[in-house]
Structures are given as C-alpha cells and as structure tokens.
Amino acid sequence: MAEEMDYASSGVDITLEGEAVGALIGALGKFSRPSGTLGSPVEVPGGFGGLIRFKDDYLALATDGVGSKLQIASAMQAWHGVGIDCMAMNVNDLLCVGAEPIAFVDYIAVPKPDPEVHAVIGRSLAEACRRAKVTLAGGETASLPGIVTELDLSGTALGWVGKGQEITGEALKDGDVLIGLPSSGIHSNGYSLVRKILRENQISYDQTMPVKINDATRIERFKQGELTVGEVLLNPTSIYCSPIVEMIDSTNAERGFDRDAIHGIAHITGGGLSNLLRLHKTLGWEISDPLPVHEEFSWLQNLGNVSAKEMYRTFNMGCGIIIAVEAEHAQLIVSWLQERLSGSKIIGHVRNHGRIVTHAIESVYFDEY
Amino acid sequence: MAEEMDYASSGVDITLEGEAVGALIGALGKFSRPSGTLGSPVEVPGGFGGLIRFKDDYLALATDGVGSKLQIASAMQAWHGVGIDCMAMNVNDLLCVGAEPIAFVDYIAVPKPDPEVHAVIGRSLAEACRRAKVTLAGGETASLPGIVTELDLSGTALGWVGKGQEITGEALKDGDVLIGLPSSGIHSNGYSLVRKILRENQISYDQTMPVKINDATRIERFKQGELTVGEVLLNPTSIYCSPIVEMIDSTNAERGFDRDAIHGIAHITGGGLSNLLRLHKTLGWEISDPLPVHEEFSWLQNLGNVSAKEMYRTFNMGCGIIIAVEAEHAQLIVSWLQERLSGSKIIGHVRNHGRIVTHAIESVYFDEY
Numbered sequence: 001m002a003e004e005m006d007y008a009s010s011g012v013d014i015t016l017e018g019e020a021v022g023a024l025i026g027a028l029g030k031f032s033r034p035s036g037t038l039g040s041p042v043e044v045p046g047g048f049g050g051l052i053r054f055k056d057d058y059l060a061l062a063t064d065g066v067g068s069k070l071q072i073a074s075a076m077q078a079w080h081g082v083g084i085d086c087m088a089m090n091v092n093d094l095l096c097v098g099a100e101p102i103a104f105v106d107y108i109a110v111p112k113p114d115p116e117v118h119a120v121i122g123r124s125l126a127e128a129c130r131r132a133k134v135t136l137a138g139g140e141t142a143s144l145p146g147i148v149t150e151l152d153l154s155g156t157a158l159g160w161v162g163k164g165q166e167i168t169g170e171a172l173k174d175g176d177v178l179i180g181l182p183s184s185g186i187h188s189n190g191y192s193l194v195r196k197i198l199r200e201n202q203i204s205y206d207q208t209m210p211v212k213i214n215d216a217t218r219i220e221r222f223k224q225g226e227l228t229v230g231e232v233l234l235n236p237t238s239i240y241c242s243p244i245v246e247m248i249d250s251t252n253a254e255r256g257f258d259r260d261a262i263h264g265i266a267h268i269t270g271g272g273l274s275n276l277l278r279l280h281k282t283l284g285w286e287i288s289d290p291l292p293v294h295e296e297f298s299w300l301q302n303l304g305n306v307s308a309k310e311m312y313r314t315f316n317m318g319c320g321i322i323i324a325v326e327a328e329h330a331q332l333i334v335s336w337l338q339e340r341l342s343g344s345k346i347i348g349h350v351r352n353h354g355r356i357v358t359h360a361i362e363s364v365y366f367d368e369y
Numbered sequence: 370m371a372e373e374m375d376y377a378s379s380g381v382d383i384t385l386e387g388e389a390v391g392a393l394i395g396a397l398g399k400f401s402r403p404s405g406t407l408g409s410p411v412e413v414p415g416g417f418g419g420l421i422r423f424k425d426d427y428l429a430l431a432t433d434g435v436g437s438k439l440q441i442a443s444a445m446q447a448w449h450g451v452g453i454d455c456m457a458m459n460v461n462d463l464l465c466v467g468a469e470p471i472a473f474v475d476y477i478a479v480p481k482p483d484p485e486v487h488a489v490i491g492r493s494l495a496e497a498c499r500r501a502k503v504t505l506a507g508g509e510t511a512s513l514p515g516i517v518t519e520l521d522l523s524g525t526a527l528g529w530v531g532k533g534q535e536i537t538g539e540a541l542k543d544g545d546v547l548i549g550l551p552s553s554g555i556h557s558n559g560y561s562l563v564r565k566i567l568r569e570n571q572i573s574y575d576q577t578m579p580v581k582i583n584d585a586t587r588i589e590r591f592k593q594g595e596l597t598v599g600e601v602l603l604n605p606t607s608i609y610c611s612p613i614v615e616m617i618d619s620t621n622a623e624r625g626f627d628r629d630a631i632h633g634i635a636h637i638t639g640g641g642l643s644n645l646l647r648l649h650k651t652l653g654w655e656i657s658d659p660l661p662v663h664e665e666f667s668w669l670q671n672l673g674n675v676s677a678k679e680m681y682r683t684f685n686m687g688c689g690i691i692i693a694v695e696a697e698h699a700q701l702i703v704s705w706l707q708e709r710l711s712g713s714k715i716i717g718h719v720r721n722h723g724r725i726v727t728h729a730i731e732s733v734y735f736d737e738y
Contacts, residue, residue, distance in 0.1 A: 102408025
C-alpha cells in the first residue's frame, strides 16, 4: 500500500501559513475608521467576509485567489474556468455573511503577458460575472517576471447587506437543521495534494478519467472525446449567488419562509468541514446524512491512501455550502432550494454537545480548525 | 556614453501588456448589473477607479500591486514600506474620481510563508491604514511555491462619493490651473528600469547614495548611518488622502473655496505625465513650471542615459498628483493645499490647443498614452 498522504506533505505548510497570518494580524494593531463613521468595521464571528458600516447598510469585501489549481490550468493551457473559480471563492464567502455580491475586480500577475490567455480569462470572468450577477469594476495585470514564474489570479468582491440583516451565526441554536448544497467538484482548494497524488501515481491530466463520473452533466467539458482527468480537476467552482441571494433577500415575501429562519451559512473551502467551527463558540455540528461524495474524491483518496478525516479537512467532498436553518421551516426551505439547485438536501443538525463536528463516518471528527 | 535605456528595454513589454489587457477587456463582453440596480456601473472617463451605483451614492473599487519594487524590498529584506506602497497605489486612484477611501484588503502570494516578514508587512499595512484613514477589512495569504518565487503583494481599496459629486474631468476647461502635489520619491512605478540601470552600473542597494538628497526629511530611514541607495529607492509612496479627502468633501464649508472648482485629479503613475490625456478627449495640458525633480531621478537618468521624455513617461519626476482647478479659485486652493502639503504649487494650465501634454522641457511632449 502506498504511503499515507496528507495535505501537509504536499508542500503547503499550513502551520507556517497560520503563524504568518497570525503575525500579520497581530502586527496590524488597532487602527480602523472610528466607530460611527462610514467604513468603520462590524465585528462578525466566522470572518468569512469583512463587514464595514455604510450609512444604513453594511458593505463587505472578500479577497481570495485560485491557488495551485492554476498550475493545472497552466499545464493544460486551459484557462476557461479560472475566472469562475476566482469569482466563486470570493462571492461564496460574501454570501456567508448574508451579503449580496455586486462588484468584482481581478488581479493577474504574469511573467509575460499573453493576449491569447488574457482573452480566455476575460471570457471566463465575463461568464463568472453573469453567474454571480456582479459588475466587473476594474482589474490589474502586472508583468512580474522576477516574482512569478506562471500566471497568478486573484480577485476581490464587494457585497452589501442591510444593517441588522447580516448572518453571523449568532442565531444558531440546538436543533437547527443543516442543508447541504452540492459542489460541482473539487472547487478551488486542496490542489497541492491533488497534484502530489497524481504526480506520485504518474497520472497525466490528458488521460481518460479512470473512474466513471455518474453525474457527468456537472462537468463542463472543454475537450472532445472521452472525459479526461484534467477536465474533472479543472471543473469550475460553483457560484451559489443563485439561489442564495434570493434566499436571503428580506424583501422577497413570496418564498413562504421567514428570512430570519436562516441562522448560518458556511462555505466549505480549505479546512473542509472544520470551517463550521468558525460560526459559533459553543455549538456543535452533526453531519448524519452527508451529500454523496463525488467520484473524483474517492478516486484521489484511494490513490493517495488519504484518511477520511484528512479528505474532509482538505476538500468539500461533494458539499460546497452548508446552511443552518430553523427546524420548523427546514422542510419548506430545502424544497425551495431543491427546485433551484438539484441535489440540495438535509444533511444533519446543530447540536449542543460541545464545539465539535461529527460525521456519519466516525473518524471524521473535528474540534479545531 | 552608455547605451540609451528605456522602460521597454528593462524587460517589461508594455505593448504586449496593453494587448493582453485589451484582449481581456474585449473578451469581457457586456455583462454588468442592470442599470438602476445596486452595483450597476457608472461610466467615468479616465478610468482611474471603477464607479458603481449604490443607492444615493457611488462606490468605487481600485486594485493594484506594488510591482517590481517588491524585488528590491526582497533583496534588502526591508518590508516596512511595501504595505504603504500598496495602499497608496490604490487609494490615490480612488481620490482621482473624488472618492473617499474607506476600506482595504490585501493579497499576499509567497513561495513559503515567513512569520517575520508577515509581521513587518502587517505593521506596514497598519501604518498605511492610519495614513489613508481606512479600515483593513480582510486579506489573503496564499502559499504558491509553484507560481511565485518571491513575495507578491497587491490590494484592493473601496471608496465612496455622493452621486453627482464624482470628479470625471468633464468640467475641465481651457485656462484651468494645474496644481502639482510633490511625490515622496519614485513611488511604485518604473522599478524594472530602476533595477536595470543599477544592475548595468553595478550599484548595490547597500551602498551610500552617491548624490545628495537635499530634502532628506522626505526619506523614511530604516538604516543607521549614511543614507543608502536602497533607502531612497524603497521610500514609501505618498498617500494623498490627506489633504485630498478634505479638499473634495462637499460638506466642508470652512475651506473658503467651492468644491465644484475641482475639475480633475490625476495620479501620476506608470505612463507618467501621459496619464493626463486620459482625463479629457480634446483638451491639452501645459506644464510650464514643474515641481523640482528629485535628485534620484536625475541620478538614474544620467546613469542610464535615459531621455527626458522617457523619464517623464516612466516616473512621476517629483509630482505625484496633478489637480486641475477653476482659475479664479486657484490661488485660494493652492494656499490651502500648501498649508497641508508643503511643496504643492501651481505648475501649469489646461489649454485648448489639442489633446497634448507639453512641458517646460521641450522634448517632453505626449499625444498618446
């Protein structure tokens, strides 16, 4: 049997990254715009998106990049999805605080600009704007041959939420029902581990996907013929603006459920299910009936001999967003969501049994993130 | 005499960069949020900051990075100023549309996180937030060993301006007076050329600055002893929020001049004075009495045998911001500015003599950017 692999062994030192970010935040000190002025910060647990005050509303900014998924795009010269990935990573974070994304800016660093690549990324960003329903409000391309060896893409999204309408996790309580929204695939996290597993097993991006993808319509094809490994790995990240923006719109009376029934929203990214712990200081999360695991995850897990716990801490495993709702409205909300995003379903409950995440797979257990 | 150097020869192909950005923008197509909704775009000439509608106000986003100045910071392991550079590049762009910056997010890509470096950058960002009076609303650190070989830093700033209070250049007219605000040094543009000049002349960052800096208080020292080349090159970019935010605040009645007297603001970055042409479709710009040129510019120009025109197209040459104001208020405004930013002065006029930039140095002439 192959040596057991984990994310830390793939070249990304998450402890060091945590220390570095901690050092940066520690050094930041206390400056921010004074309370009561435009732009003063709003404290939100979870920290998926930074809220600031703006007159009667809050504005939120989220910034993130596509990460090492770009190296696969670069190797395959297939950039059609990376704008969607970049948008998704940012707008999905905004949705978690109940903010509607309205605008986006991109930052591209390249060793040398390539108009053909930029044209494909432009189309990808345009499609991303359509999916997220945001305005592309600007962007920057930097030629940095001494700093980057291949293309890096990141971006920043701006959203808004009415004051008092923010979703912070504060309303979470024992018995809340968890609804999982399906992911489109690996999304944009864990690619250092993906690449390591493929490298050690000498699997190329161009070869036919060795396991069958049952729900093949979720894969956005960009090659003819049989589905390749690269197409599965590069499948663009789901953008959840639809249905979530409509779900959290407090002026939308026709849904039949109360906006206040939405208690918490978590974007399942790096950290996987352990991210849920960011939403509340004392409550726990019981995932008793998870969404089906996409075939590429099981395939990678076997190839890399990765533990279930490590898989659920590194990848979304089929579930891109988890929404915690008031139990009495749960059936109505999940039906409403299913009509808009097929495959959404109830996956568990919030439990007052300590700040832990438990899962139908016993070894998948998190008490820290 | 040394071979004449220019920016294009320094390794950054600006034509290719222009083509790439053009390809991206061309491919973006027409999607944006529908007119009349939150987040729909506002057309602004010049394009220094992308404005979008938000209820009774406009919001603006600007995104930019520090660029190859980072390579000098990296070589010297001197990161104390880069957060200020990053902030400045973004908030100064927002000021040009009359927007007050209120929040900022940073994006850092590293081959491997280094807590010590992050702590220094954190302090630099904190100081930048103080200078720009903005809230740091989030940030991202990405470990991308396969994409970046050394640290890249970029950021996005958010600003706002009341509807109808935006500064677009539309009000510009023949006879408007140009006021120049002094720069602190090279700011954050042209460093590929700077590095090439130093390399070809075998000048190290650690050696004593070979020419005297007259206004030495503008250099923020980070070494003991004699002023070094590196300290001059890494001097942080001026953040112009003070005095410009106060200048453009339409509720500030005590200034004694009319807010509407401010017709245009240009941030002098890459492209130098040719940037002015972005502000108006037909009018020209006569810089008859420029600000003093900082000593490091003359030194680099001589070392690299760079033409005057190329210097003024690549660097700010001592003038970081140009403000065009109504002639009858010009004296009042320049006096008000001088009290807040010593060295500000009248440098020329807007002229209806074709869309050109002319300068006291005859060869410095731009009819395209």
